[in-house]
Amino acid sequence: MRRRNLLLGAAAASVIPGSALGEVPAAGRTPWDVLIAGSGLAGLCAAATALESGARRVLVLEKGPVIGGHSAYSSGSLAVVIRKPHAGQKFDDSTETLLEDSKRVGGRVNEAIIRKVGDESESAADWLRSIGVPFSPVVFQAAGGIRPRCISTMGAGAGRAYVTAVNRRAKALGMKLRFGCALTGLVRKNGLWIARVNEKGAEREIEARTVVLATGGFTANEAMRSKYDPRLGPGMHTTANPHGLYFDGATGDGIRIGEALGAATAGMGNFQLLAYSGGRVLEYAGAEVYLDMKGHRFVNEAASTGELTAAILALPERSIWVVTDSRSVKGASLGLKLANGYVRKSETVAEMAHGMGLSPSALRKELDDFNAAARSRHDPRFGRTLFLQTVEQPPFYWGRETLNIHCSLGGLVTDTEARVLDRKGEPIEGLFAAGETTGVFGRDRPGGMALALCLVMGREAGRRAAKAAAKRAA
Ligand SMILES: Cc1cc2nc3c(=O)[nH]c(=O)nc-3n(C[C@H](O)[C@H](O)[C@H](O)COP(=O)(O)OP(=O)(O)OC[C@H]3O[C@@H](n4cnc5c(N)ncnc54)[C@H](O)[C@@H]3O)c2cc1C
Secondary structure: OHHHHHHHHHHHHHOOOHHHHHHOOOOOOOOEEEEEEOOOHHHHHHHHHHHHOOOOOEEEEEOOOOOOHHHHHOOOOEEOOOOOOEOOEOOOOOHHHHHHHHHHHHOOOOHHHHHHHHHHHHHHHHHHHHOOOOEOOOOEOOOOOOOOOEEOEOOOOHHHHHHHHHHHHHHHHOOEEEEOEEEEEEEEEOOEEEEEEEEOOEEEEEEEEEEEEOOOOOOOOHHHHHHHOOOOOOOOOEOOOOOOOOOOOOOOHHHHHHHHOOEOEEOOOOEEEEOOOOOOOOOOOOOOEEEOOOOOOOOOOOOOHHHHHHHHHOOOOOEEEEEEOOOOOOOOOHHHHHHHOOOEEEOOHHHHHHHHOOOHHHHHHHHHHHHHHHHHOOOOOOOOOOOOOOOOOOOEEEEEEEOEEEEEOOEEOEOOOOEEEEOOOOEEEEEEEOHHHEOOOOOOOOOOHHHHHHHHHHHHHHHHHHHHHHHHHO
16 A cells, blocks of 8 residues: 555656646545546447446546547448338348347357347437437448448548547536546556556556446557467558558557456457558449559459458568559549549550559450450459459559558457456456457457447446446445
8 A cells, every 4th residue: 555655646746737637536535436448439438328327537548649549530330230210211130130140250259249239239329319420311231241230420530420429428427538648557456446557658546446448459559469460460550540640549458458457358369451541442342453563363352351351461562453444433532542642543554554563565464354254244263253344444543552450359358248357257346348449259240330339338338337336435
């Protein structure tokens, strides 16, 4: 106790002016009811719901300079099992169907949590609507989504819209949030959590009755991800930060802190990778040709994400040329990608070949072979069957594409009350986790399910943490 008081005293005295400490209790002051690490969708949902559930003192620690984590960069496709008519449309969907879809793509999944997400996704989306998220009436099939089950906000920046709305709600209810403040460890003492934090370089401790780990995944932690998948070594970036230009907090801190406390993990070797921040400008399959750096096709371009990922990772440069023509329907990123030079426009195959450093005659032959396969819908080399068009009508749009790491699918094991379980399957008292910090999906997940998980299980973590804190305080 004496050592801890000394530590607290030293940390507080050394760096943070007393006035700035107003929100954080020093030694001997009332502990926080709920301390949440991470201000992504899972963490903010936990904060808002803890406050709605009666917690009074809720503090969110955010390691980075802004709220939102990967959630704010996300496209916002939210998987919802829709039971009520939605904008006049009826859907034949159920929790059991969601579970079947999840098992089909993911194999070994946490069935109880997927059932909970299926049961509660619609009411959780209603909650988002009630706090100011304007959902579009369209229900669509997200990439990898298996069936139409996703909703999203109108306009661009849907992920940011969710984060902003939940943050506004939590702030209105009294949430406190500290930027540049990383949780670095947890110690259990006298029925409380002593959270070790690094706040803008200074080490300090904060007391809390309950803790929610919502620090996201570990796609930005090179050592950690390559420990579980040696193919994901240096030089790769996340889809949230594809050119390595921004702060990226997805370094697996919550998972490592949980593991140090004896928590179990699941699926740590499972990742999703996507090629989309470079030369690709289409958001659908069927109108592109993929070439290796020597200008040869190497894969069925319409294969599943997993097959494409494996084929690209097996190339020596792990980079590909992507070519489409004037007739495909380009995505919203086209203008920016042309301006930044990620995508180029060529009037002739020869001009394109020159830009790629390839022989014009060899590139022409490869494209002729592809177009013959597209016309006959018979691809003897790679067995592709989905051809929406040939690729031969200038101008050509082309660019170099590489893989980015989209999300990690492994993490802490929790139960349906968002309690972190130890390696014997017992809950660790007062410790909760939600979002990409948790391992739920197995080797892959249906599109839109990551945000659904953050929303449903983030809310559950907040609700349960508030209840546990109240019990502890009584
Ligand atoms: C570009 C992109 C598009 C996507 N699109 C979709 C989509 O359309 N639909 C879908 O379902 N999923 C999508 N995903 C995946 C989904 O967005 C993520 O899985 C989800 O948002 C993760 O949310 P989270 O709250 O768990 O973590 P995050 O949103 O990553 O938040 C974690 C936060 O914790 C902070 N943090 C980390 N360590 C600490 C620490 N030690 N102390 C304090 N704070 C810490 C981080 O800085 C970060 O702000 C997308 C992902 C990306 C990158």
